[in-house]
Amino acid sequence: MPAPIRLRELIRTIRTARTQAEEREMIQKECAAIRSSFREEDNTYRCRNVAKLLYMHMLGYPAHFGQLECLKLIASQKFTDKRIGYLGAMLLLDERQDVHLLMTNCIKNDLNHSTQYVQGLSLCTLGCMGSSEMCRDLAGEVEKLLKTSNSYLRKKAALCAVHVIRKVPELMEMFLPATKNLLSEKNHGEILHTSVVLLTEMCERSPDMLSHFRKLVPQLVRILKNLIMSGYSPEHDVSGISDPFLQVRILRLLRILGKGDDDSSEAMNDILAQVATNTETSKNVGNAILYETVLTIMDIKSESGLRVLAINILGRFLLNNDKNIRYVALTSLLKTVQTDHNAVQRHRSTIVDCLKDLDVSIKRRAMELSFALVNGNNIRGMMKELLYFLDSCDPDFKADCASGIFLAAEKYAPSKRWHIDTVMRVLTTAGSYVRDDSVPNLIQLITNSVEMHAYTVQRLYKALLDDISQQPLVQVASWCIGEYGDLLVSGQCEEEEPIQVDALEDEVLDVLEGLLVSNLSTPVTRAYSLTAIMKLSTRFSSVNRIKKVVSIYGSSIDVELQQRAVEYNANDLLDLLGGNDVVPVIQTTVPTKPASAGGELLDLLGDLSLTGIPPMTAYNKNGLKIEFTFERSNPSPNIAVITIHATNSTEADMTEFVFQAAVPKTFQLQLLSPSSNVVPALNQGSVTQVIRVLNPQKQQLRMRIKLTYTHKGSPVQDLAEVNNFPPQSWQ
Amino acid sequence: MIKAILIFNNHGKPRLIRFYQYFAEDMQQQIIRETFHLVSKRDDNVCNFLEGGSLIGGSDYKLIYRHYATLYFVFCVDSSESELGILDLIQNMLLFTTVCNFVMQVFVETLDKCFENVCELDLIFHMDKVHYILQEVVMGGMVLETNMNEIVAQVELQNRMEKSEGGLSAAPARAVSAVKNMNLPEIPRNINIGDINIKVPSLSPF
Numbered sequence: 025m026p027a028p029i030r031l032r033e034l035i036r037t038i039r040t041a042r043t044q045a046e047e048r049e050m051i052q053k054e055c056a057a058i059r060s061s062f063r064e065e066d067n068t069y070r071c072r073n074v075a076k077l078l079y080m081h082m083l084g085y086p087a088h089f090g091q092l093e094c095l096k097l098i099a100s101q102k103f104t105d106k107r108i109g110y111l112g113a114m115l116l117l118d119e120r121q122d123v124h125l126l127m128t129n130c131i132k133n134d135l136n137h138s139t140q141y142v143q144g145l146s147l148c149t150l151g152c153m154g155s156s157e158m159c160r161d162l163a164g165e166v167e168k169l170l171k172t173s174n175s176y177l178r179k180k181a182a183l184c185a186v187h188v189i190r191k192v193p194e195l196m197e198m199f200l201p202a203t204k205n206l207l208s209e210k211n212h213g214e215i216l217h218t219s220v221v222l223l224t225e226m227c228e229r230s231p232d233m234l235s236h237f238r239k240l241v242p243q244l245v246r247i248l249k250n251l252i253m254s255g256y257s258p259e260h261d262v263s264g265i266s267d268p269f270l271q272v273r274i275l276r277l278l279r280i281l282g283k284g285d286d287d288s289s290e291a292m293n294d295i296l297a298q299v300a301t302n303t304e305t306s307k308n309v310g311n312a313i314l315y316e317t318v319l320t321i322m323d324i325k326s327e328s329g330l331r332v333l334a335i336n337i338l339g340r341f342l343l344n345n346d347k348n349i350r351y352v353a354l355t356s357l358l359k360t361v362q363t364d365h366n367a368v369q370r371h372r373s374t375i376v377d378c379l380k381d382l383d384v385s386i387k388r389r390a391m392e393l394s395f396a397l398v399n400g401n402n403i404r405g406m407m408k409e410l411l412y413f414l415d416s417c418d419p420d421f422k423a424d425c426a427s428g429i430f431l432a433a434e435k436y437a438p439s440k441r442w443h444i445d446t447v448m449r450v451l452t453t454a455g456s457y458v459r460d461d462s463v464p465n466l467i468q469l470i471t472n473s474v475e476m477h478a479y480t481v482q483r484l485y486k487a488l489l490d491d492i493s494q495q496p497l498v499q500v501a502s503w504c505i506g507e508y509g510d511l512l513v514s515g516q517c518e519e520e521e522p523i524q525v526d527a528l529e530d531e532v533l534d535v536l537e538g539l540l541v542s543n544l545s546t547p548v549t550r551a552y553s554l555t556a557i558m559k560l561s562t563r564f565s566s567v568n569r570i571k572k573v574v575s576i577y578g579s580s581i582d583v584e585l586q587q588r589a590v591e592y593n594a595n596d597l598l599d600l601l602g603g604n605d606v607v608p609v610i611q612t613t614v615p616t617k618p619a620s621a622g623g624e625l626l627d628l629l630g631d632l633s634l635t636g637i638p639p640m641t642a643y644n645k646n647g648l649k650i651e652f653t654f655e656r657s658n659p660s661p662n663i664a665v666i667t668i669h670a671t672n673s674t675e676a677d678m679t680e681f682v683f684q685a686a687v688p689k690t691f692q693l694q695l696l697s698p699s700s701n702v703v704p705a706l707n708q709g710s711v712t713q714v715i716r717v718l719n720p721q722k723q724q725l726r727m728r729i730k731l732t733y734t735h736k737g738s739p740v741q742d743l744a745e746v747n748n749f750p751p752q753s754w755q
Numbered sequence: 756m757i758k759a760i761l762i763f764n765n766h767g768k769p770r771l772i773r774f775y776q777y778f779a780e781d782m783q784q785q786i787i788r789e790t791f792h793l794v795s796k797r798d799d800n801v802c803n804f805l806e807g808g809s810l811i812g813g814s815d816y817k818l819i820y821r822h823y824a825t826l827y828f829v830f831c832v833d834s835s836e837s838e839l840g841i842l843d844l845i846q847n848m849l850l851f852t853t854v855c856n857f858v859m860q861v862f863v864e865t866l867d868k869c870f871e872n873v874c875e876l877d878l879i880f881h882m883d884k885v886h887y888i889l890q891e892v893v894m895g896g897m898v899l900e901t902n903m904n905e906i907v908a909q910v911e912l913q914n915r916m917e918k919s920e921g922g923l924s925a926a927p928a929r930a931v932s933a934v935k936n937m938n939l940p941e942i943p944r945n946i947n948i949g950d951i952n953i954k955v956p957s958l959s960p961f
Contacts, residue, residue, distance in 0.1 A: 032880050039879075075883055082772050082882065084784040104917045111886055118777040141913050151895040152775065176909065183894050214900050221897060262857060262901075269857070269901060272850060312853040319846060352849050 028061050029054075031075045038083075051085050062093055071097055071108045078112055091116050091123050098130045103142065106134070110145045119155035128158050135165040143169070144180055151184035159188040163195045170202035175215050182206075182218035186225045196226055196233065207243045213267075216247065220273040227280050238281050241288045245295045248274050252302055263307040271299070275316040282324030289325040296321055300333050311341070311349055315356075322360055332367045335360065339371035347383050354378060354389035361396045372397050376406070379413045387413075391421060395428040403436040407446060415453050422457035426450050430462060440473045444480050452487050455494025463499050470504060478511040480504060485512055485527060488535055493544045499552045502539065505532060506556025510563045529564045533557065537573060551584045558588065590694070637753055642746045643729065647674035648703065650683070650729075652746075654753050662720050664753050670711040672703040674735070681733040683713055688726055692718040703733070717754075725754035756851070757896040759786070759831040760889065762878065767791035770826065770878045771885050775896035786831075794820050794827055817848070819855040823863065825875050830855040833896075858901065862892050865906050887913065 029037075034054055041047035058073045074093055081087035094116060097109025117124045127149070134146035147169065150162060166188060169181035189196050199222070206219035223240070226233040251266045262268050278296075282289040299317045304310045314337050321334040341353035357375070361368045368375075375397065378390035391413065398406045407429070414425045429450055437443035447466055451458065470480050484501035492498055505512060512527050539545050539553040554577060561570040577589040637654035644650070648670065655665040672678045681701045687693045698713040719725060727746040732739065762771040769787055778786065820829040832851045863873075865888055870877040878885055891906045893899060900906050 031883075035880055079882055081780075082769050084769075084780070086780065102920050103913075104920050107887065107913070107917065108883060111883065111890075115773075120777065139916075141916060148890055148894055153777075179899060180894060183897050183899060186897065187895050213902065214905075218897075218899065269854060269898070272854075308849075308853050309857070312850050315849050348848060348852060352846075356846075 028057060028069045028073055028076075031072060031079065034076050035079060047083075048085075051080055051083070055080070055085070055089075059089060062089070067100070070100075071105050074108050074112050078108075078115055081115060087116055091121065095123065095126050095130070098127060098134075103139065106142060106145055110149045114149055114152050118153055119158075124153070124155060125157065128161055131158070132162055132165060135162065135169065140174060140177055143177055147177065147180040147184045151180065151187045154184075154187060154191065156191045159191045159195065163188050163192070163198055167199055167202050170199065171205075175213070179214045179218040182215070182222045186222050189222075189225055189229065193229055196230060199226070200233075200236075203237075207240060207247065217267075217270050217273060220244075220270070220277055224273070224277045224280065227277065234280065238285060238288050241278065241281055241291050244274050244278055244281075245292055248278075248295050248299065252298060263309045264304055265307075265309055265313065268309045268313055271313050272316045275299070275313070275320050279316075279320040279323050282320070284325070286325055292320075292324065293326060293330060296326070297330055297333060300330075300337060305340075308346065308349075311344070311346075315341070315349075315352060318356065322356070331364055335364055335367040335371070339374055342371065342374045342378060347381075347386060350378065350381070351383070351386050351389065354386060354393060358389060358393050358396065361393060365397075368393075369397060372402065372406075376409045379409060384418065387417065388421065391417075391425060391428070395432060398432045398436060400436045400438075403432065403438060404442075407432065411446070411449055411453070414450065419457065422454045423459060426454050426458045427462070430465070434469075440476050441479065443469070444473060444476055444483070448483055448487065451494065451497040451500065452491070455491075455497035458494075458496040460496070463496050466496075466500050467503050470500070471507075477504075477508045478514075478517045481508040481512045482517060482527075485532070485535070492539060492542060495546055495549050498539060498545065498549050502536065502549070502552040502556040505536065506552075506559035509556075509560045513564075529560075529566050530569075533560070533564070533566065533569060533573075536560075540573075540577075547584065551588065554585055554588055637750055640748055640750060642668070642727075642748075643731070643744050645742065645744075646735075646740070647672055648678060648731065648733070649673065650731075652749075654750070662718055662722070664717045664719060664725070666715040666717065666753075668711075668713050668715065670703050670713075671707050671709075672705055673707055675705050676736045677705045678703040678733040678735050678740075681711055682731070683711075684730040684732075685715060686728045686730075687717060688723070690719075690721050690723050691725070694718075719754050722754060725749040756833055756898075757830055757855070757893060758833050759829075760893065761787060761790055761827075761829040761831070762885075763787065763791055763827055763829075764825050764875060765795070765827075767795070770875065771882060771889070773886070773889060773893075775893075790818060790829055790831070791827070793818065794822075794829060817851065819852055819859075821856065821859050826878070828859050828863065830859065854898065858892060858898055861901050861903050861906070862889065864903050865892070865910070868903070868907050869910060884914075 038047055038050055041050055054076065058077060061069055061073055070093055074090055074097060077087045077090040077093075090112065094109045094112035097105040098113060100106060100109065113124070113127060117127075131146045131150055131154075134142050135150075137143050137146070147166070150158065150166070154162070166181055166184050169177050170185060172178055172181070185199050185202075189199070203219075203223065203226070206223065207216065223237060227237055248271060251271055254266055265271070278288075278292050282292055296317055300314065300321070303313050303317070305314060318334040318337050321330050326334075335357070338353040338357050341349050344350055344353075354375070357368055357371070372394075375390055375393050378386055379394065381387050381390065391410075394406065394410060394413075398410075410425065410429055410432075414422060414429065417425060429446065433443050433446045437446070447469065451466075470477070473480065481504045484497075484504050487497060488501045488505075509529075509532060512532060513529055515527070536553050536557050540550055540557075545553070554574070557570055557573055561567050561574075564570070574589045577585045639651055639653040642650045642652050649672075651669045651671075653667045653669065655667070668683060670681065670683065679702050681698075681703050683695075683698065685693060685695060694716040696714040696716070698711055700711055703709075703711050717725065726749070728743065729746060730741070730743050732741045734740070758774070758776050760771070760773045760775075761769070763769045767788065772783065772787065774783060817832050818829055819832055820827055822828075832855060866873040866877070866885065869884070869888060870881070888906065888910050891900055891909050
């Protein structure tokens, strides 16, 4: 059997492969060779083979058959073997494989080995991948090494101990004695570093340990002081700062120890101030230290002067070129803005500048912080900036920003006009992003600003002329026009500078009707517009036009609109019997939803009961006969429900049949949809339609009806009075 | 804190892979691919802190990386300092970036010292040695030593121990360094093999 090829040989061979397939073939060939070599139990070449295996493993090929070999290498006496064996174990094994437990004995022996590098290897391996069982078995050895004077081993033992504690927290107690001298004066450099890491881990995991280690605060303070005061030390200097990472570690431990404890916090106040003022900030390393200092100051019970110092550091960070630092500063300021409000206020302009930052995350933070800083004194200035931000920010932000602006305006508006103007500005610039629930709130606001009604409606109308695409704006504007349309056309304005708006009634109605038909309008918007138009019938004089528009929507597919229109019409028919010649036209098209919008009313009325009121013939002429049948609703005796039955005795159908009715003013009438608009010839069927009459004053029921239909190609129209209602129908 | 340290070249070929948390083999390869994909899209000059992919422990980890000539050095960092997750990533961000950048620098400087002007080839042919050096810098995902001279000294002593034992694994190391000094064409610094094209300039000093 020829000697297995060397690692570099294998690497060179693999690199000549032109394709993935070729590489795989080479690897497989070599794996086969390695396997045979393993089977031969050859000690000489084992480490070479495992080295090759690790290389192949890095490329993504399976290497598990080498796991046992690693263990054999670890058990070998040669350092070379152990080195590669331990590396192999760390790369190929983990606690999920039972095999790993076989390492325990070897590691135990190696932890006590005469050569420190072997001890180091075993500490490293245990500290990387030791399972809970292994840790339990070997914790004692680690603890011993924690007390050694050998600094190389001590630092490894410290990190290994951290791993042991993470795996088996109950073992923490075991390391307590060894921690006594961890921070002693003799130690420096990495021992201190890893010791502080160990202490931090213990304090984080156990409140008891935390209390126990509070007494270390003076020592930690001393070490930190030495670091800052000491001169240049090339060994641990980074960018002119002495061992910055040890400083940071100590600051973190101090944070944990000082939190919630007055004495500890007091003991560290001075050193924190010193670090904060003396640290060189030209490089990031200095900034990292400063930031840790800030975090510590914020977490412990520090005096207010110190807190102000910390916030000022954060304020300076906002001007840093590194966006990570700016982001981190904004986040921290946001956390402390409630507790240290005044101190943060001093940096308001810098924070507001961050609204113009290029980075999206920074902009968001700056926005949140800006809203937190708004108060009665700065509202005007801040709102300017925030509105400008609203104009230019990403769509993702606009909804939140708009909401924030509304909230701030509500709390701190210096005047009603300012408030309305601000609201207007938001609606016009970010109208589509405003939340749905803002619309009723804004309407409420406008209602309450009684002295601003004319101004508001004029401004809103003007905005509508420019743009009808932003639904919340359109809805609020529609509502306002409906409510204050008279103020709009009158041109009066409460403000000294009236808005130049020439609004004639017809123009206003044009605008509102435009909304109804526009594709841009949502159903909700249409409802607002229709309602506004209807309201204007009491304020404008062009009532006819309004009625026309409204009646179109009486059979709208949109149930909402239909309901409103029908209700409107029902009220309007009161005028009929007052001698008004104009009769409202109800379209002949049969609505697609036969259960019309008024159906709910029917439900509300509860059960209908046939009360034995005799039917009557209301009309009988030219072959068209209309009969009325009556029902009275039980819970509401004031409502009479009349069903008309129209029949046709002629030999030709009556098509496009429309039945209309009107009642005196003291009544209210509601006409539901007819069953059809064709009355079949020769009594072959009937058209039925339901009329509901509300008669609260119990007056004698009278009705005027109008009939239109087409018969044999000619249109027919007739008017009639119906006076022969049975008394039971209205008493 | 450090979940993984990855070194790969501009084509995504792994040069050193070290995970400090268990992942199955295929997962490891996927992480390498995904990390390469994320990192190779970025500008070289931009500082190097970016969201990690989805594979390592969810969104709570970040990648800190540096691009040296043909190699990417990537540290995958966990959100928490300790496994208890007491400190959140934002607070740790600044520190992690600084520490990892620094540790990376120390690592590369050490490599440079140990290999005499290190280049990608050295990493390719001495993967195990690179691991040994790394072991003296980072242990169990935590920073062990940042003093370059100390690290170099420890590594040299251990290498000497290996050499003194003789044996076959030492031989290739000696041979390679000898060959390097002789400047034989067998190990050129520019290699064109099919679609693998590697320029290996020396890494700039820091």
